[in-house]
Amino acid sequence: MENVQNHRPGIPQDQLPEHPRDRRPLSGAVRDLWRAARPSERLCYATGTVLTLSGLAHLLVFAVDGGPWDGPVSWRKPVTFGVSFGLTLIALTWVTSYLRIGARTRNVLLVVFAADCVLEVGGITLQAWRRVPSHLNMESGFDTAVSMSLAVGGGILVVLLSVFAVASFRRRPSGPTGMRLALRWGFAILLVALASGAAMIARGVILTKTGHQEAAYHSTAPLKPLHGVSLHAVLVLPALAWLMSRTAWSERTRNGVMRGAVACYAAAVAAAGIWAAITY
Template identity: 80%
Template sequence: MENARLTASAPALWRSARPAERLSCATGAVLILSGLAHLLVFAVDGGPWEGPVSWRKPVTFGLSFGLTLITVAWVTSYLRMGTRTRTALLVLFAADCVLEVGGITLQAWRRVPSHLNMETGFDSAVSMSLAVGGGILVVLLSAFAVASFRHRPGGPTGMPLALRSGFAILLVALASGAAMIARGVFLTRTGHQESAYGSTAPLKPLHGVSLHAVLVLPALAWLMSRTSWGERTRQRVMTTAVGCYVVAVLGSGIWGIATY
């Protein structure tokens, strides 16, 4: 089965995918298209790219959440966990991604900040729903991370290390995201609204770099499986790649702490 996955074409993989995987990939594609569409909106409408109110947020969140959703649907197929459990987690994850991107996009069109915005009752409801959605993301992705360590994942040479390392680094992204929200909420509640909007900037590089390790490392393992390299060579390359990624995460973390 795993060897068939390595040699199958994209259409064949789509036909053999389970309904939850198809739903997740289709939803992720829609979120990516939403991000690209808002890039066009930014090109036409203009305005600042940085700051709490800009078209950057629906662009970057649409692209990032869409790519992450498709990635999770793919990489979790290598995890050894119950089919029903994985299906339930994937469906919930897809719904949560839609909630997050939808709330951010709505507020962008309303020309108000999406996160940490307590100006009105409606803004507070949106902000809190995004915070709760973020908490749900942490729980769901942590469940996949635990599954990757409980049982050795399947896949070609290097894939088990790639998955375990990718999910471990992903937990760093979740922790940094939670830290940004917690710091921002604290400043908002203590009357420092403007400071709250700017407080997330130092941790954004760490959050961004660590978020996509779960795509980059497994993708490398998959690409190497299509070469003539021996298993020992592929394992060494993967070990080196993991080491380089860890250095990048540490570097962005040190930079964030130094500028916090």
């Protein structure tokens, strides 16, 4: 059993590996997590929830208003970005509690990350309601400002998430059995999402600057599956480790399941990468 005493002080008690047979309802565990959270964590959880609900609300807008699901101008973008950024913010707020970094540093990084998520989703949603592309759109001064702010925000996201990824490898994360493996692989796969996102932006900007605006909008399609699959490993794998901590399974069984889950997730990312290479 991993040493509970190594866990950074201030982490909610329900996140500690107290006993593998914690059979409390999930709603109770979430409620305890909220009660024990610091103000900055509560802000991030609330912000992530609002962003997720915003994405789901735009799914209803799409159902009513219709229009294309694909393409640079569609309701798909506020839906997918709202849900993805919301879930990622909630996941990062939770999983970084297992990282061995200073509390003040973590709080600052999380608040900046939350603000950046709001900027990204807000800009994309605004442009969707204006019926114009959000990314790579240089048609007017305002559109250029929105597009550039999204690009800068993306750069900030890369820096912040890279800091958390490095922290997960510099010092052994705490948590229940399998959490260390889940966190390190989750962040490693997340770096693939950041790299693919940066590649999409870079290629699109180059095509836009050289006068190939329409090609720029469609150039990101091959990398989208890779970006989407790799983005949420940092949520799926730690969530699996936490769920297994609530079972009576042995540590050996849980470690084996986690290694299998990591292998399956890595295979899915590799397949998306191969598809991107073939169709790019």
